[in-house]
Amino acid sequence: MQDNESLREFVKRFGQAVLQVEACSMDAVLQIFKRSICPGTPFFESLAKKPPTTMDDLFRRANKYSMLEDDVRAATQQVLVAGRSSGNNSERNTKPPDRPKPSDRRQEGPSRPECHLSHLFPYHMRSFSR
Structure with a gap:
């Protein structure tokens, strides 16, 4: 899978690539597919526990996880939007907090905490070398 590629996009691209191959065993196709997705994800574990027997089965299960x-992704967006709008309303109705004196700011450390956005991206998105 490519960076920031959804499972749905990957399955579509994979299906198109499989159609271009003239002769390939089902086992080979499944192994290539399985090696292309991120280990440790629920979808990967599902394939490991019960390997699909047909391409239709593989794509049906991939669609379910997609x-x-x-x-x-939609729930995450709703939470982010709701957080922004509720933050805006509370700011309008309350007095802004007193700002620290410049000397106090230096003692606090960096003004912005380090940002970790991994929780915003789907579980299977991971970089693989090609």
Whole structure:
């Protein structure tokens, strides 16, 4: 999978690539697919526990996990939007806090905490060397 590629996009690209191959065993296709997604994800574990027997089965299960991924992404967006709008309303209705004196700021350390955004990205997105 490519960086920031959704499972749905990857499955579409993988399916198109499989159609271009003239002769390939089902086992080979499944192994290539499995090696292309991030280990440790629920979808990967599902494939490991019960390998698909047909391409239809593989794509049906991938679609199921794609819908789950879409739901997680939509819920994350709703939380972010709700957080922004509730933050804006509370700022309008309350007095802003007193700002620290410049000498106090230096003692606090960096003005912004380090940002970690990994929780905003779907579980399977991971960089793989090609």
